Amino acid sequence: MKHIAEIAGVSATTVSRAFHSPHTVRPETYNRILRICKKNRYVYNATAGDLSSKKSTVIGLIIPTARNSIFGKTIMVIQERAQEVGYSIMLGITNYNKMIEQRILQQFLERQVAGLILTGFCIGQEGYIKELVETGVPCVVRSEKLDNNDISYVGFDNFKAAYSMTEYLISLNHRRIGLIIGPFSKVGRVMSRLEGYRSALEKHSIPYDPSLVIEREPALIEGKEATGLLMTLDDPPTALFAASDWLAIGAMDAVKQMGLCVPKDISVAGFDDIDVAAYIDPPLTTVRTPTHEIAEKSIEVLMEMINNNGTAKRQYCFETDLIIRKSCSEFKDKEPKHLKRR
Amino acid sequence: MKHIAEIAGVSATTVSRAFHSPHTVRPETYNRILRICKKNRYVYNATAGDLSSKKSTVIGLIIPTARNSIFGKTIMVIQERAQEVGYSIMLGITNYNKMIEQRILQQFLERQVAGLILTGFCIGQEGYIKELVETGVPCVVRSEKLDNNDISYVGFDNFKAAYSMTEYLISLNHRRIGLIIGPFSKVGRVMSRLEGYRSALEKHSIPYDPSLVIEREPALIEGKEATGLLMTLDDPPTALFAASDWLAIGAMDAVKQMGLCVPKDISVAGFDDIDVAAYIDPPLTTVRTPTHEIAEKSIEVLMEMINNNGTAKRQYCFETDLIIRKSCSEFKDKEPKHLKRR
DNA sequence: TTGTACGCGTTATCAA
DNA sequence: TTGATAACGCGTACAA
Secondary structure: OHHHHHHHOOOHHHHHHHHHOHHHOOHHHHHHHHHHHHHOOOOOOHHHHHHHHOOOOEEEEEEOOOOOHHHHHHHHHHHHHHHHOOOEEEEEEOOOOHHHHHHHHHHHHHOOOOEEEEEOOEOOOHHHHHHHHHHOOOEEEEOOOOOOOOOEEEEEOHHHHHHHHHHHHHHOOOOOEEEEEOOOOOEHHHHHHHHHHHHHHHHOOOOOOHHHEEEOOOOHHHHHHHHHHHHOOOOOOOEEEEOOHHHHHHHHHHHHHOOOOOOOOOEEEOOEOOHHHHOOOOOOEEEEOOHHHHHHHHHHHHHHHHOOOOOOOOEEEEOOEEEOOOOOOOOOOOOOHHHHOO | OHHHHHHHOOOHHHHHHHHHOHHHOOHHHHHHHHHHHHHOOOOOOHHHHHHHHOOOOEEEEEEOOOOOHHHHHHHHHHHHHHHHOOOEEEEEEOOOOHHHHHHHHHHHHHOOOOEEEEEOOEOOOHHHHHHHHHHOOOEEEEOOOOOOOOOEEEEEOHHHHHHHHHHHHHHOOOOOEEEEEOOOOOEHHHHHHHHHHHHHHHHOOOOOOHHHEEEOOOOHHHHHHHHHHHHOOOOOOOEEEEOOHHHHHHHHHHHHHOOOOOOOOOEEEOOEOOHHHHOOOOOOEEEEOOHHHHHHHHHHHHHHHHHOOOOOOOEEEEOOEEEOOOOOOOOOOOOOHHHHOO
């Protein structure tokens, strides 16, 4: 910049002004400066600019995994919106690991991010996050509904969503409902799902059987393996609720390979309503979460907080929908192959 | 830092040293400093540090879309490796749009990224990229095989991969092979795929029919729609080569909804070998690209370049594999329903 | 082992 | 409309 200033015969200050407030500099000078910048391939140093102005134009986005396409969508929406208002995205992936989450958070803070979008957080981090917020770091938690009123969030009710799917399965006369679920021991929103499942069972006086619940990371192969375990139980389930569509698709594959038929022999339900869910055979009955809306609202809220010094707290809880397709059917006693055999 | 220094009764320099070369400061002093940092919740300002040391510990990653799970994998691997060596990832998504690509590139440059990992680049950008490289910005292009020797890349031969799949379909006696393909008019590596297809046809003296080629962004719904178009042709294809698994899965769905059977009535082949490809019914025959290896090698090469002032140029071209599953079969005259009907 | 002085590339402030 | 000067928070060189 100093260099450009010399060539243009003006002060560095004027060059700086040419960038952030062009109207305050004489058009003539302005054009000359710009021309010289082009010619000398000058690139503005946003790092120095941020330092000097004590601002920041990067926001940190933390997600647990990028394998899942719902996070892909989220990333796209957020990055696009951020771009529009001149912000860049720093991305961190935790793998559901608390240590990594901590490290990334620390890294982002050191990088002076203007704000943070978290996808929930690991169990035991709430205190830390709260501290952050108190320090004045704009921060919105997405995909989760928090009890804490001090933290902004944009999410949905995981408990309720899982509850209603479980209840739907129960309404189909299922009593032995297997649950293949994400890392509930690590992440609050997944724990809420488990609680929703348990609560629905309880409501309908169905005893909770821990052997029907398997904790797995959301991936096809995990769903497949877990299903293998579940189906070899002495008293196997007649329905499988996989709290992630990937797990569900993996589960369906396992079931088919056992020579069983979905939903005739066993019902399978998912969670998320990813795009493929409708393309699977049979199309997957699942819970639709408003991924797109959440992503949009998250960045919107964050920008609002940034422009208000992190003061404004917003909490949005979107509705989820039960998407009934063809992978679940009513349980009729003794019909399923795997039960008959015994 | 100055503040911490005052409290600790040392100079700011010493505090600084306590962070990046602890061994040069007396243990006693070191511990005191660290304690005070904790107590005062001091967070290091990496932005200022980078500015001062004229280094940077963030690398820019540019991808066309996050919807595709192969990019998800890529992101995870790269972000993980980067994390390990203390680098942060800035993410940019171009949506296959040249203007956006330009803007993101510019933004990243202004942010003083230490290096760049590009997923190919839009047609017409090569000059710009080359300029970048000449300027000394460490830069590796992934997922593509470049003709240009001045640019580092870690990719595979898109031409060859498409060629061999097309040839495989031809070996199955198909002569009318529909091609549903990504934005080849925008992106070089997709164009290579198209050329591979054409070249294979030519080799086997099959005339190229433009009406059999449809350009779509890689998404389920696009594959579905494109297939609808293709199947209503006067002389419809007997095989569909979708140059992305998502397109292929969409295509299979369309085919099924027409009451046709894969592969009996029509063969469908994909590209990428995403995880679900094996879970679809019938399992998808596709081209496996070494996503994981490419991601790993990309970041490895980039780090190497960064440590060598961007001097070292590396070019890696990995092999792709034909994964033969069940979605393609030999074409026997007059057997397919949609041909019989006519 | 520690401190001083200076510079990194920009913006803010104030004065001209 | 423009410029001089002092920050911003840190690293580096050199001296002590």
